[in-house]
Amino acid sequence: MKVLFAASEAVPFVKTGGLADVIGSLPKELAKLGVDVRVILPKYHDIPEHFVEQMEQVVAFQLQMGWRNLFCGIRQLVHEGITYYFIDNEYYFNRTGCYGYGDDAERYAFYCRAVLDAIQHLDFMPDVIHCHDWQASMIPVLYRAHFSYQPEYAHIKTVVTIHNLRYQGTFSKDAFKDYFALGDEHFGGYALEMHGGASFLKGGLLYSDYITTVSPTYAEEIQTPYFGENLDGLLRSQAHRLTGIINGIDYEEFDPMSDPRLEIHFRDSLVKKQQSKMKLQERLGLPVNKDVPLIALVTRLVDQKGLSLIDRVISELMALDAQWVVLGTGDQQFEQLFQWAANTFPDKLSAQIRFDEPLARQIYAGSDLFLMPSLFEPCGIGQLIAMRYRSVPIVRETGGLKDTVQPYNEETGEGTGFSFANYNAHDMLYTVERAVQLYREPEVWSRLMANIKKKDFSWRKSAQQYAALYENLQSAEAAIG
Incomplete structure (x- = not known):
């Protein structure tokens, strides 16, 4: 089973919140279960220099995004047994921080397009692309619109994980039409349309093969108006392909017996x-x-x-x-x-x-x-x-x-x-x-x-649930979506 994680941040390279912890630790636990999992990230300016020095250039190619013909480089680094790919474009990613720029729609549109275009240049054809949060959520839309009919891509399944439903990547419809080369049929009420604009996340929820979120209770809560951030109706309609899998923590990284930041080490004393x-x-x-x-x-x-x-x-x-x-x-x-x-x-x-x-x-x-x-x-x-x-x-x-x-x-x-x-x-x-x-x-x-x-909040159980989900999506009898 080959799985490509598409996310906008990961420990130890770049972190703004809990998403980075998940992307930094879950792949290691999946690898223990025999899943060949790799991660693809933007190559940000803030990635520590000692990691940048270890990166190898894999390929560079021109990418078409709307009317733009853009440079896209892919660099590669193996860290703690996991292969990480970094999408390199200095215009979009050579800036301080990750988010909060006026052209974030264009930056992450480029990222989503680059993930799909890069696959044909890598020695890795995934069975599943696992997309995390809004920044990666247009990948399933682009896959359905531009890639699914290509024979070498046809077997790929897509999963979207909601880490926080409040952040939806909502921008103008004109921006979406410009960056993604999508027709008007993608912008009706039951498509990308959101608050008069269009939403990365909504696209991912509609066009992916499966939706997960990061706890069972949150999976239930987001199907109600109070927690649903105006997407509760859509999520209720997709409840048959929505599940909550609790996040874990990396027990090696977070260990009071060996944490180098502590003067006194202990377990139960x-x-x-x-x-x-x-x-x-x-x-x-x-x-x-x-x-x-x-x-x-x-x-x-x-x-x-x-x-x-x-x-x-x-x-x-x-x-x-x-x-x-x-x-x-x-x-x-x-x-x-x-x-x-x-x-x-x-x-x-x-x-x-x-x-x-x-x-x-x-x-x-x-x-x-x-x-x-x-x-x-x-x-x-x-x-x-x-x-x-x-x-x-x-x-x-x-x-x-x-x-x-x-x-x-x-x-x-x-x-x-x-x-x-x-x-x-x-x-x-x-x-x-x-x-x-x-x-x-x-x-x-x-x-x-x-x-x-007595409690175990490591990634072990959750990784088993994700691995089972990937297997179900790939098995012939899975009739999801």
Whole structure:
């Protein structure tokens, strides 16, 4: 089984969010199952130089995009046993960052076209092209329109994975007609049309052979108006070829026993966990006290992450006998909120308004509790890393948070964290209060640690589900679509 992952970012080359973690770790687990999986990415300016130096030029060719005749180079690099291809065009990709440019429609139109054109120049003809998020979602449309009738391409199946339905790649219809050379029949209501323009993601959902998203609960949620981002009707109509497969984390990359960013390594030792906390308290300028619970947020500071709930009850949260650390960047209102809290309650909260991966690992290792009160969360990776580093999650019951955190039950002793259902600041406050209270009951905390220890959030099970999906798509009796 040959599978080509098409995505706009991947660890360790370039990262803006959780998508990069998935693309950096899932292929390695699929390879263990015997899948020949390769990854194709844009060659961005920000890729570290030591990786660029290792890349080999595979081919260079001219690519037709609308009326444009464009240069396309393909470079290749093998990293941790996985072959990565990089699409090279300096005009489109030799810039700082990945997204947010005025010509993003044209840049990712080029990327989608280049993926399909490149295949004939590689020594790799995929059985499945697995497209991730909007940036790669026009690949199934282009495949159906321009490639599916070519004999050497005819067997290929396409899968689209929604990592976050909010981001849909919606641009003007004129741009789509220009870049993709598609006729008017592609722009009716039941086609690419979206909000008067056209959408990369909608095209992928309609023209792919199968749709996945990153947790079973999110797969259900996006079929409702509240979570569906104006695509819930389409997704309900395609429910027969939509499934949710939970994301995992790379257990070798995220391992408190060997993480080079940690001074103290541990697995299940509460003593060493507390030593990690005291090191962190000292570094952050918080009072050093192993008995005070330390609550962490490592997140993008945006509304999706539930930060307006924290804003609503910030004084009550600061009144708890607990310490807080916040790491992340984002919307100015939330950056200012946490800076204000750090200035007003310097013994209670440390605000680290930056992106700092080594510090993030130290916070996972040193915190006792990890708060994710998200408005919506397709999967979430923070709660999985937190449990791996034995920090107990406090989450809202939505998307992947609901699928991965089992609420603690004092009567049965079951559960791996704390949760609340309604998007309500006082429900969150009550849940945080309960978690802080139970932290001071050693028997409860030991039970929580034992329950978390039994959980497996590696990619193993999820990779098996993806491999089975690819096999089903390729088998003759699969009648999907």
